[in-house]
Amino acid sequence: MHYKFEFRPYQRKFVRAVVTSHGMWEIREGIILCLTDESGKVGWGEIAPITWFGSETLEQALNFCRQLLPEIREETIFSIPDDLPACQFGFESALQGVRESRSEDFELLISPPPASVTYSGLLPAGETALEAWQRLWQQGYSTFKWKIAVYPTSVELKILESLVQSLPASTKLRLDANGGLNFEEANLWLTTCDKLNANSELPVEIEFIEQPLAVDQFSAMLELSRRYQSAIALDESTATLKQLEYYYNQGWRGIFVIKPGIVGSPSRLCQFCQHHKIDAVFSSVFETIVGRKAALQLATELSQYNRAVGFGINHYFAEDDAVWLENLW
Structure with a gap:
């Protein structure tokens, strides 16, 4: 045809x-x-x-x-x-x-997404996160992702301490380093996360640290995943379907962050996820309503562990998606 x-x-x-x-x-x-x-x-x-x-x-x-x-x-x-x-x-x-x-x-x-989908709201880096979460909480978010490895580790760990004390009970916090930590810093972050998660008086869960080390340091991330209780998610390492397959075959059984917009063929992604039953978190690439609709359909079909999807990014754009698209076309 x-x-x-x-x-x-x-x-x-x-x-x-x-x-x-x-x-x-x-x-x-x-x-x-x-x-x-x-x-x-x-x-x-x-x-x-x-x-x-x-x-x-x-x-x-x-x-x-x-x-x-x-x-x-x-x-x-x-x-x-x-x-x-x-x-x-x-x-x-x-x-x-x-x-x-x-x-x-x-x-x-512009039809609404499936009701079963829950979202993770993206917080800005640095101290701004201490106030930014409040507006997202009012919009219904209970999982947040905070960008780290932007400022010195000592500074960000102090902000983390304040952030987990201020977040409401039963919230989950994801820490996204974008591969920006060295091995010593990653150990420090994971040690801190283990301590925070072991504190029964703290009602906030550090869900995982996302891509603590650079892509070429997979063996070190594998070692860290075995050394600490806190979970690690691969992100930049598994940006494409080829990488996803490679690191699965290399023994990674932790969390995989999948960005459908850049991962590759949706049909081949479905085959891989359905066959291997991986623990996947589906995440945005700051696409428009067009790409987001297709990505959320995949997330709904392929999510095995009911993790919040990383598509809480609408507050980063001023104009309404549907209006913007009609004006473009």
């Missing part, structure tokens, strides 16, 4: 910059795709690369889209190479959208 193919690049400025150990991120750039079949059914997809996580660059994705004909076949979509994982996700999502389509407008995109 042939599909009419259209695409449009976009830029969205964050309300406030996203600050991680990788640096400051101020503008989200990506590509919205639209496929239309011969009967007029429409499917939407999104390519939202994060180069420093291991996906293709935006320019590589644009070059791929530009070289395609105005009409493409399914064979083209399923032959997208693995070095274009964000493209794989975007095109397969659009194709799935055509198959499920009942409307030519944005109706299906």
Whole structure:
């Protein structure tokens, strides 16, 4: 079957910059795709690369889209190479959208997510987190992710002490280092987390530390996961499906953070997760409503441990997603 193919690049400025150990991120750039079949059914997809996580660059994705004909076949979509994982996700999502389509407008995109999905709200780095959690709590969040490895460890550990004392009972806190700690710092963080989690008077659980060390230090992270009670999640290490498969085969049985927007082929991801029953946390790449809809469908289908999904990022954008999309298209 042939599909009419259209695409449009976009830029969205964050309300406030996203600050991680990788640096400051101020503008989200990506590509919205639209496929239309011969009967007029429409499917939407999104390519939202994060180069420093291991996906293709935006320019590589644009070059791929530009070289395609105005009409493409399914064979083209399923032959997208693995070095274009964000493209794989975007095109397969659009194709799935055509198959499920009942409307030519944005109706299906703006329908509410499954009620079974709970969200983790993203806190800013540093002391700002001490106040930022309150607004998110009022919006219904009870799991929070805080960016660490941005400021000196001694400074952040003092903030952590204040944060866990101020958070409401029964909340969960995730610490995301983005690979920015060294081995000594990671030991210090995990020792602190073990102590906090062992404190029965503290009603807050440190759920896990996300990617404490750089991708090339997997053996050290494996050692840390065996040394401490507190859980470790791989994130940058498992950015793509190829990496996910590799580190599973290397013996990782801890938590895997999966960013559907850059992991690669959704159909192959489903096969892997369903076969291995991994402990996965699904997370955003600051995509728009288009990519988020497809990603949440995967999260609902593949989550085995009912962990909150890392899609609590809407407060980082000023404009409403649906309005923004209609204006773009």
